[in-house]
Amino acid sequence: MGAQADRAVDPGSTGANAGDALFRPVRAGNAFEETVERLLQAVRLGVVGAGERLPSERELAERLGVSRVTLREAIRALADAGYVESRRGRYGGTFVNESLPAPREHGRRMDAAALEDALSLRHVLETGAAELAAARSLTPADRRHLTGTLAESCAADLTDYRRKDSRLHLAVAEVTASGSLTTAMADARMRINQLLDEIPLLEPNLQHSNVQHEAIVDAILAGDPAAARRAMAEHIEGTASLLRGFLN
Incomplete structure (x- = not known):
């Protein structure tokens, strides 16, 4: 797990432009829903790849402009849906699952x-x-x-x-x-x-x-x-x- 734990996303590396676009402040009215949308986009567009670690909770909350409570609720929703998993310990954090759910239960991704x-x-x-x-x-x-x-x-x-x-x-x-x-x-x-x-x-x-x-x-x-x-x-x-x- 140590090698995989080192695969944390650096938003300032080669994916910076996409990361900057996705991890920008959300609007206050629908903070939870937009946070879920942004995180899903980052995962599904490969800004955070399979097996990679999301930026830290503190950094994500600051960049998205949401409370850590809202961020945790969004991450929990994505974990329940099979997109990410949270790990504890020295190399802990929130990691994108190696295998992601199909975009739709029946048929192709929505046009x-x-x-x-x-x-x-x-x-x-x-x-x-x-x-x-x-x-x-x-x-x-x-x-x-x-x-x-x-x-x-x-x-x-x-x-x-x-x-x-x-x-x-x-x-x-x-x-x-x-x-x-x-x-x-x-x-x-x-x-x-x-x-x-x-x-x-x-x-x-x-x-x-x-x-x-x-x-x-x-x-x-x-x-x-x-x-x-x-x-x-x-x-x-x-x-x-x-x-x-x-x-x-």
């Missing part, structure tokens, strides 16, 4: 253009739906629908989370009173769910999503279209970071 197409459509539809919902005078039934689906998604366990999450997002479209928008959202959501089914459920991400869901619903109920649009945009960009990291 980058197709992924971006699905994410772009979702961004336009869902941010617009949140903005439109907040601009309407909601009925008491609309308000109950939003708060009810929010409560169900927050209380959902891992086995039922995707379904409850989808139901909440569709509820936002439903309270716009636009049948065409709701239909388009349902179609787009089916595409997104097919992608989400290919990546692991990460508990820190689900906890973060629940907080973001509350912010979206609060802004809609408060009648603040700009805040609703911002909250939705931040939320779906976090999901996009995970999808890009795992599927590209």
Whole structure:
């Protein structure tokens, strides 16, 4: 193990340009999700090769601009998914596994253009739906629908989370009173769910999503279209970071 332990990545060596690009500060709104994306990109692009050690926890946290708690959660998620392993001792650290998981459980790696197409459509539809919902005078039934689906998604366990999450997002479209928008959202959501089914459920991400869901619903109920649009945009960009990291 001693020889392998010496194969630690030096971000200032020949891979410096790629390393500098990937290990740059993440945005605060989706720190966990973007950290997972950056680390996955570094592994899958070979910036940190098979058997090599990632930069130290302290260095990575500083370069990514995240807390060490967030970084550890991201590394734990990648370890659970089979990308890295943590070792203790003198030659310890976080090492990239010699054999990496297949990009997708069924079939080839996701085509980058197709992924971006699905994410772009979702961004336009869902941010617009949140903005439109907040601009309407909601009925008491609309308000109950939003708060009810929010409560169900927050209380959902891992086995039922995707379904409850989808139901909440569709509820936002439903309270716009636009049948065409709701239909388009349902179609787009089916595409997104097919992608989400290919990546692991990460508990820190689900906890973060629940907080973001509350912010979206609060802004809609408060009648603040700009805040609703911002909250939705931040939320779906976090999901996009995970999808890009795992599927590209």
